Amino acid sequence: MRDTAPPTTDARHPARWEDLDRLRRTSPMCDAVLDEVDGRHIRSGDHWLVDFASCNYLGFDRDPEIIAAIEPAVRRWGTHPSWSRLLGSPRLYVDIEERLAALLGAPDTLLLPTATLIHASVIPVLAGQGHVFVEAAAHRTVYDGCLAAKGKGATLHRFRADLPGELETLLSRLPPGPPALVCLDGVNSMSGNIPDLPALAAICRGGNATLYVDDAHGFGVVGERAPSESCPYGARGNSVVRHTGETYDGIVLVGGFSKAYSSLLAFLALPTRLKNRLKVDAGPYLYSGPSPTASLATALAGLEVNERRGDAVRAGLYRKTVRVLDHLRELGLPTLNTDRLPIVEVPLGGGADIDAVAAYLWERGIYVTLAAYPLVPRDQVGFRVQITALNSDADIDQLNDALTGLSERFALTDGR
Template identity: 40%
Template sequence: MNLEDEIIEINQSENRRAHIYAMLGKMKQYDLTAVKIEGRRIWVDEDHSVIDFASCNYLGLDLDEEMQNDIRGEIVKWGVHPSWCRLVASPAIYQQIENQLATLIGVESTLIFPTVTLISIGVLLALVGRGGVLILDKSGHETMYEAAKIARDSGATLLSFPQNDLETLELHLQKHQNNKRKVIMIDGVYSMSGDFARVPAIVALAKKYDAIVYIDDAHGFGVVGENPTSAMPYGQRGNGIVRYYGLDYENIIYVGGCSKAYSSLAAFVGCSKKMQSFIKGFSTPYDLSGPCPTASLATLAKGLVINEHRGNQYREKLFALTHKCINGLRSMGFEVINQSWFPIIFVRIGDNQDTIETANLLFEKGILVTVSPYPMVVIGQEGHRITLTAANTPEEVEELLACFQNIRDYLINKHSNNAIYET
């Protein structure tokens, strides 16, 4: 056995992700190569296509003709890639977009990074330094946890609390109330369930104990926004979970992702001007990581214009498709983990083996979903995550539901004494 083989074997024996590694050869829904797309239909070879319910391009801007036709000017102006790190120089389009984003979400300033992951690595470490306290919602995104572990290794304290367990959160805050550097880390919209964090209650606790709330709204930004109504359940303008709840940004560091609703490689921090300046000086990814490609900046700039003109129409369609999908799945007896009607729909299936088998059935019948086995989710909660976009059609949702009827029948036949899937 050579050294590489030994390293792989050792890591398989001690890392939970070995379960995922082992599935790569068993699942048709993993590691695909798209050779052609037609709308939300993906061709994986010349003979087989699947309808895409695994994309997070919620507003469908990746396929918007106006978006595709109008970005060339910025590429001609700035070249395909501004290869300075941002500490050296930034094309003026950065400042233009940062001002637009600040106006949209209602904050003093924003600062763009390539990804939410880089923001977490840079900003969380900058906020807590070597002696601060990080308190992580256990349902928060894995990338926040990875960033928090780096901060812990640098001397910070890392604690956690179960989703919605405000009593445990308050106990942590009480214990460390004299530490001035306390940061509570939450998702705005949970990436597996689509449910919303209890932001107002968490912010109230943060103010009581002088803590900062760091909100990763990678999924919420662009979909949820201010002034939700029965006619517009997601709210208006897609300006994020903070505005959805009608809050200001006191005690909040807001992180918006643009790779989802805006189909662009970019993310941003919303904060005060003083905090923006601090982040520039103390966040390593700001001065050492590569910048966003010009095409991504151009698509984001154009997406912000489209959002002002047509964004609410896209959100209305997105809600209608999500409503149709969730109601259809629940009518079959599936357990759907979604209380918000956000276009992330998690369907519990069974154990890892059931999840693998049903994923392969879906693929064979032309449906692509995000397969979520252990350790992506807790043992006993394995299943499939469906994500809808405004570029999907009602007919495609009907095909999805028909395929889930097939896997419902398959599971009933396999587990004849299990009543979970019976209506």
């Protein structure tokens, strides 16, 4: 699993696949088979580990109230709707879309099975024969959507979210007429950081470009700021647009239920006119199967639970994340994480061998996401810890002890 766009130079070089094959053979944390799950403890063979690789940030995957919502829905609707959405959508879809639009404060929403499908089908429609700008650290699925747009006649450009002036200049040089689409992650899937959305949105509005934001990791975690918020993640988990005080004017937001809400479903927040256009122009609404009933039921129940208990869950998530970040700081270990979200990437900076680091963590019962070459470019090799509400304080103690051991055995420095 590569998170970001591949380097353009050696993307098709066979050596990459040899490296990937070697990684699969040598690392127990790559392409693993898991035999049992007990909360956030997982068993692979006879080895139990604490799971810091899942993205079930709110712990909804094990929530009894959400689990109980599945069976009645399946009895009523069957296991799978199996009409494409244009042929017929169970009322669950309408209930989720309305509830979601209210939560996000968006004009409307459109549900499709995955963010991957949304990017692949919607980015080409929005880019048309115009210009599509992909952020350098955007998720691989966003990049692939931009490549699909290029294949259909759009011109592809790259930009960096931390250099907004550069984007402004690029937009200002475009001829008037064809559409311009600017694509990036909300909460970044590797660094866990939030882009300066107000600055980028202002530039896009000024340059007549649509800003397309993939907030797969922010939805359910960050939300609107409020004096009564339970933690700096904000309130209600209603995503990065609200968290940064932005509006949906000129912004199309994509989010997913497959992380914080533990369900196979994704959405666009968008104007109703665009929604109706995408029902015809974006393939999956007509040509793909829908999400299973269990996913629709868990999404709806998750929205209900989020409204009642979400802020308390997020406060606990923040507290545990800060425990890990504070410990890294005390150890003098680098992390890309500056915004204190529960995605904690530790770069190795060329100072330590990823295989040896992974083997050590495995031995200490810690399961993480490996950002190994060729999954990421060589200068971005490291590992990523994702903290979820179901990780106990004892789990965090075990992780922090393992990080202490790592810092004693390996030279972990951010070489960038």
